[in-house]
Amino acid sequence: MRALIDLIIHNKHWFVFLLLEVISLVFLFSHNGYQKSVYFTTANDVVGSAYNVISGITSYLHLKEENHDLEAANEQLRKEVYEMHQQLEAIQKDSVKRMPALSLKYDVVSAQVVNMTIHKANNFITINKGEADGIRPEMGVINSRGVVGIVYMTSRHYSIVMPLLNVNSKISCRLRNSEYFGSLVWQRGYADIAYVTSVPRHAPVKKKEIVETNGYSDIFPPGLPIGVVQEIGDSPDGMSYFLRVKLFANFPTLREVSVITNYSSPERRMLEEMAEDPAKQDSVLISQDKMKELEEQKKKAADEKAEKERLEFERVKQQLEKEHSTSTPSATITNDNPISTDTVR
């Protein structure tokens, strides 16, 4: 026993070493889960605000390119607005038909990049908007040129985005002309090149074809540009194409991004989860029964309330009539009544 204690005391640094290494590895592996590591990353408010100050200074370095981009985007938007106006005019002349939805189907929150890596295997971007601005994990992130990535974790005022430049990122996409779909992955190396896999061999693929989102996932709406096909190769198994894509988003100078906030629908996600996991179907049915029960209870309560209010109304009415017969009528009586009649109905 004494020998054992001596051994422990003599080699206590080994135990401390092992303990600290285990703690580090726990951090390392829990980083792959959600929220857990928010306090050891730049989504943390303190570190995030430090980066905010830093990026406030460094953002001036990229102003020229940023301006150029905005100018280009502006130009295109102006053109589009003009076209839309013309279209609208043509339709209004007809006066019967109207385009059902000219407006965007999704809202965006614009945010600034405060920290970013592009040279690691797992790159992340920190942006200065968080839960307080309505941002949640798994929302899509775009900029004026194209798709940037997907929100990975959020804190109150900051979020971490998993960009396309992450070996774990996988985004479903399609070719604009032929509508064949594949998935976009990244391999460590270049910050402007990604690869599309699993496009079938019979798809007519050409160089310079545009790759865009296909709306199969509920993260991005369909039709957002991702990149342009640069080289056509074969996958190792020879069953599909392996396309080299030049990304539109220029990651090294990325400053302004937009987060798509209201595109994803919980109902759709629930349905998909249900289809994948038959065990959940029962629970959903049960919850539907419960919902029905709850609704009935609510209805009953509402009926009771209405009945009560009706009685009250009658009582007030009688009282008022009595007063009316004794004294002169006043304007307030007529003002009170409509409110109660509304609730009774």
Add this chain to the structure above:
Amino acid sequence: MNSIFLTRLFRLFILLLFQVLVFNNIHLLGYITPLVIGYMVVCMHRNASRIAVLVWGFVIGLLFDTFSNTAGMGAASCTLIAMIQPVLLERLAPRDSAENLTPSFTSLGFWNYVFYVFLLMAALHGCFYLLDAFTLTDWPLTLFSISGGSVFTTIIIIFIELLIRTRKETTRHL
């Protein structure tokens, strides 16, 4: 003791500032990012308690991780070199040197010091980049980052050391 602690804290602050603002933005040849924060462990003097060195290494790594989104990677690698450092220093110190020897050019000799820094940096970058890649499929790239990072960081640390020592010498002459 207290003054040593404060010196370390000050050094930590300055190093962290430089690491986050400058060195994290350097990507030599596309991949090599120097982890100069390891200089903190290099500077630990000879008779410091091993546990203290370990805890310092861990804290340094964790702070580095917080600022660069590498949860755990920096902490694991800094703890590793904090474990190696006392053994290495004991081996390389001249036989008749002082008990509380601080590693530097003058105390270890130029080439011994370079060797000492390079070994620690190789361990640091090796651990860090292996954890970063977490696979051996693209091992040429990982090996390239490790060797490049160790050499580059060793050069930076020697440069810092030269800067500090020469300034100290000149102030002593004054």
